[in-house]
Amino acid sequence: MIAPSSPLPFTAIVGQKEMKLALLLCVISPGIGGLLVRGEKGTGKSTTIRALRGLLPLQSVVKGCVFGCDPDSPSSWCDKCRQRAKEGSLQRGSRVMPFVELPLNATQDRVLGGIDISKSLKFGRPMFQPGLLARANRGILYIDEINLLERHLLNGLLDAASSGLNKVEREGISIVHPSSFSIIGSMNPEEGELDPQILDRFGLCVEVKGEEDLEKRTEILRLFDLLDQGTGLLPNGDIKNKEEEELKLKLEEATSRLKEVEITDDKRRFIGELSISRGCLSLRADLTLERASKALSALRGKREVSTDEILEVAPLVYQHRAKAHPNTQENGKSHPNGDKPHNNNGEREDRNAPRDRPQGPSHLPQKEHKGSDGHAFREGMDEEGSAHDGAKAPEEKVFDVGNPFNVKTITGSNDRAKRYGHGKRTPTFVFGGRGRKIGPTCSRGSYIDISFDATLRAAAPRQRYRSKGKPSHGLLIHIEPQDLRFKQRKGTSSNLLVFVVDASGSMGARSRMVASKGAIMSLLLDAYKKRDKVAMISFRGSDAKTVLPPTSSVELAGRHLKGLPTGGKTPLSKALLRAHTLVTSALLKDPLLRPIILLITDGRANQTLSTTLGPVEELEVVAEAVSRDPRTKFIVVDTEDALSLRLGIPRLLAKRLGAAYFKIEDLKADHLISVLDLK
Amino acid sequence: MNEYTNYPFSAIVGQEEMKLALILNVINPGLSGVLIRGEKGTGKSTAVRSLANILPEIEVIEGSCFNLDPATELETHWQIMEAMGHAKPGTGERKIGVTRRKVEVVELPVGATEDRVAGTLDIEHALKTGEKRIEPGILAKAHRNILYVDEVNLLDDHVVDIMLDAAAMGVHTIEREGISFTHPSRFTLVGTMNPEEGDLRPQLLDRFGLCVVVKGTTSIEERVEIMKRRLSFEKKPEAFIEAWRGEDEALVDKIEHARNIYPEVIASEDCLKTIASICLEAGVDGHRADIIMLKAAKTLAAWYGENEVKEGHILKAAEFVLPHRTRRLPMMEMEESIEKIIHRSLQG
Known part of the structure; x- marks a missing residue:
């Protein structure tokens, strides 16, 4: 199918080691709980993430199952697969691990699933149409500009991601299906931050920034010059492709080896101490760190987790969590972006301590002030x-x-008055065609704003007995006043x-x-x-x-x-x-x-x-x-x-x-x- | 838009920078568009609309509402036809017709709603047949065309987000109202805005490859000339267009030539280094500026009929690429001129 693809293979991407490692870990172990990539525009966030498509391993699935259930893990089966097993008709198949992208224009019915109009018409009862969460089961769900996504959608997604189940209770449907996926989000903090409670729900987090080294920058340009010439050749031509193949193989091995990787209680204690010293009280951090270091060990072909792996992935885990700790605030001024990942235990304290400042545009690197003659901002109150x-x-x-x-x-305080504005500070319900549609409602405002799709979904299951003895006006569907649904929009006054x-x-x-x-x-x-x-x-x-x-x-x-x-x-x-x-x-x-x-x-x-x-x-x-x-x-x-x-x-x-x-x-x-x- | 009533592109007086930026984008759609900033009444919209006169012809698959390219998007075409229920999966002989038509300027009105931009459920079809079908939106129409957004700074936030998404990926995915559909959407984004009415978010600024600032001319002769031409255009548009046809056609030929030689333009290692150091010195976010500057310099070389990028091309390209990208607090004015930055980086 047509899909937004990366212009570059994963291995051809220059630099961005930390992000690449985090992405690989997410593929190996979905249990890590996803990844958030934060960084300026144009730093190759989505390019790198989309390049992951080329590396995804095969997985075995139940043949014909829309959710792609794992035949080897009966506890995670959907209802249909359980029935298949009972009837003995469960067959094995395989597919590439899914990589589903959630566009910003997505509506709730497509994300969580909703009524299938055509099928409901045919069968005369509400039929479920699986949404993106069903498609992403056992795979990766990627959301670009995740900080711009509607809050209610994001919450639904994160609920599903953490429980591994998607519960749909809407439009006369009640269904629960497995939906366990790694959520990968990318965002530019300049456009607004995610709430801390949402941040914590991401297992890993990396900050990316552009290369500041002239040689590296030139290397990137050379790469794009080659792409631009359209010859399909990359620097060192086929060598890169070979690397890509090797990495793919390595990933596949790591994925199957993950279950065998062990961790001793000593190492677990080490993780616990690490979290406490970081001022990170969220238990999610410990769990994530354990899983991430297991994944890294699997990638390296080890059977047991060592401190090296723990320390290497620790920055990815604490990046977005250590912020909340009050003791780290004193170091607020230093810039967290500058340093590179390293394995040295001693330096680690410094690296994580300063991450208490949000990444707004307000603390651009100090460096830029130097050149402007007396205009730009002075440091403090000089x-x-x-x-x-x-x-x-x-x-x-x-x-x-x-x-x-x-x-x-x-x-301002949130109220229920209906407004026509569209700012972002104070949430409010908006009628009148503006604002983002958040869902259908039965109550209509003074402005007629019919939600046709919701109306059709409401009417579809009842068509069988309605169609008898009524003029059709050339239409197949009879809509009665009680079916009408209106758009409810949420904007911000x-x-x-x-x-x-x-x-x-x-x-x-x-x-x-x-x-x-x-x-x-x-x-x-x-x-x-x-x-x-x-x-x-x-x-x-x-x-x-x-x-x-x-x-x-x-x-x-x-x-x-x-x-x-x-x-x-x-x-x-x-x-x-x-x-x-x-x-x-x-x-x-x-x-x-x-x-x-x-x-x-x-x-x-x-x-x-x-x-x-x-x-x-x-x-x-x-x-x-x-x-x-x-x-x-x-x-x-x-x-x-x-x-x-x-x-x-x-x-x-x-x-x-x-x-x-x-x-x-x-x-x-x-x-x-x-x-x-x-x- | 009717091409016969558009003001001839070559009859526009002055505004060389704006015209050049637009031409560069016509030559190389990979430049990801141009943002034209300027006060009202400086001929921004006229210039963009008159672009229609000098756009090249492309081959499209007949009957496809997505302007698909028969050379590279044949597979996509059939996937879309299947998804829309116009073709049965994998059966029978598949034939397509190919027609040629001009690249169009597709306008995105400021009041456009999310569903019109993104595409939505075809209500009529659903009511009549009970089947779901997609009704493609403006982003579908914009594929391989020029998407023109007048007053882009006044566009609704979430519409901007959707547009950006497509602009960045070259593919648009619809996941709404029971519809799940993906189609290619590669377009050249041309936006005009009056900065007095509020600025664009940096994220959106960065997506425009080039940026030009237009000002009303202060030369009396030019102003008189503008009035004269405008009046004679309004009096007898056909005659006026006819009078300028030759010039417009010469321009089309030159563009065509540049398009042909573009793939052969070479950028030396030194050129790449110069570009990278200019961008480093300017302190831009990320790498988009570098990449666009390289492409713009190559396109400029092609436009001037040369097959190698020279320093002059890079410097000119920097003027287009840097103004809206220099790292600063999003809302602060740029204190340093681009020349200074370039100067420093060349010395350093």
Whole structure:
């Protein structure tokens, strides 16, 4: 059948040793629990994974079984095979281990299985049509861009992967069938992260990155130049093919040898200690490590697991798990990607400790900063350099953007109101043709959005007795009102993040502005991932200006942020009112929008609107007034630094606004633990 | 799209970079498309639509709604025919007709829904006969054609994801609504966008092989010339097209020639090294930039009628390949000009 294939044979792929090893282990032992490949775009993730197709070993199956049951393992048989065994009609056959790809457009009925329309029509009762999970049984299920897959699909998949069974209870079908497969996912963390609980369910994880060695890069180019010439020749021509054949043979042997590989209790204890020292309390890690090291031993033709194998696969196992451990956070700054897999026990500690930071775009290798002349981000709060860089006038300065970081998750509360938006931050049910279809429902919205396939599936089993004595209108199928199913779509209502940035003179002190800009940049990057709209208001002197009206161009916002000058007085109350006006008009345009006003200030208000009240009292009055609209959420980010005298106005302001209150430092997310839900 | 009402490609004033990028993609569909960024009213869409005039002819299997290539995709054709229920598996004599037709510009409208793009269950057929059949979507139509997405930055996220998937693999798999179907879908992706309305995700940016930025011209003469040509086109389109036919045809011949000599273009070891070091210096993610730069340099050489890649070709290719790929925070502006990067890498 036509299938997306890799342009290269597995053995011809340059570098990426760790990923290749992990893939081979997954083929040898499905019990490992799958593999997650994380890395930048264009690093050959899917090319390498798809190249695995050429290596898959043969397996013996029950002839004619849709699920490809193993004739030698009666406990995993499907109902039909059990019956076959009883009748004595069980025959052996063989097939290549399946490699099934799950495209992002997949709907639930195709993944899990659903009603077969044609068959149901014929037999007059619900007939099951096996889905991808049935096809992937005893093989590999590959999902590219797994972080973009619908959550409910992913959950269903992982449930099946861990239990080895797929339970279908839908559309009048109740069936359980074996579905044990290795799930291989690839993703680019730039596009959003997977939840930690989902990460843990992957047995192994590798990080891939592009080659940085000139020779290797050139080698890769040479390979593609040859491919481009279309002669079908690879460097060293047939030698590569021979390698491929050899590897295939080795894999087949390893697969059959796996059952014989043993592990002593001593080694098991070693694994346990390793996990504890990594701060990895998930028992899944121990199990996976045991299985993976067995698979590696099998690949190497050994009968017993030694420490070498355990240590070699350990990084693959702890890669995505050690993050959760609080003790490892101190090392957060170092970059986990740089080092290569090695067998040295002593160095291993260093290698795994720093993996507590999520792989967002925020910690690109430090190296890239060096070349850009004073523009790119400074490391931390490099006071001297940054404060003088863009000086225009004595009291008006343009500060650099501080080092961005990953921010805590800021979400609105999930509600059941129906919206038409399409952001990513706050999940909501969407009617009206937009949003991703998540499944059919019996209840219709005001917008007629019939799910034809679900309607047909509902109607199919009843056709036998319906077709009698009714006009057919040239159609074969009679559909009655009770069959109608409507599309239920899930989108995410978009948020509007209004950044209200204090650009007054006091913010210039102690490079507060550098840190603030860094924080805002981080929030902007987060807004990008969530596809939010952003707007920016800055205030200084006597005025608060809308620097950027609501837009979805985060790039534009970043540019404005960079050029934002600082200096002058602090008209805080005016800024609040301006933000309120902006949000109100945005809400008029789109009543389902969810505005979040982020106030970034040190709170030293000293410019009032009127003359009757002091700056702080006035601020309190204004704050109470603008916080009356329940649709708007507020967040106050306090930029007062610990070294100077804290006046505590931001905290007071947050109280009046009913806002969430953060200090800049608090915003940095450890991305696992800190989920802020603004309820 | 009717080819007779398209503005002639060669009558477009200026915008040489954009025209060159489009031509390169016509010569070599392996360049994975071009992204045209620019303000409104700079002739982006006009240029893409007028591409239809200079596209080459290809051979297709007659009656196939997937534009399959009779030379390489015969087997696929029968697999698809079987899957769609038009042919019985492995029986009888199999004959196909072959026709020639021009490569088309297939448009993907911004409002396109997931099922129209991906393909879905043929409802009419299912209601009439009770059988499942696939109704191919835009991605099927786009095979071996040019897929044009106007305002690509405004497209729905999940539609983009589906499109990307196909663009990356050259194959599109449908697993939805009771249908399970795979068909080839190799297309040249051409997108236009106005960056003011929001940017593309880096992942999508990277999938476009080349990128050009267009600006409205500030030369008075050019502006006058543009107006003159536009007006005379609108007054008498047929006459205008006729007047430019010769130039368009010359262009087609030149493209044809470049297509023919492309397989013979050689890139020396030094060239490969130069490309790799430019990409390293620019700090791009992954290797797509290297590969595309090599292909673009070879295509440029072919376009200029040479059979060897020279440094000039590489430098020109870098200008097309790097702007949207330089590693940066996704939303930050590129601070350094491409020339600087190239300069540094050549010195280093």
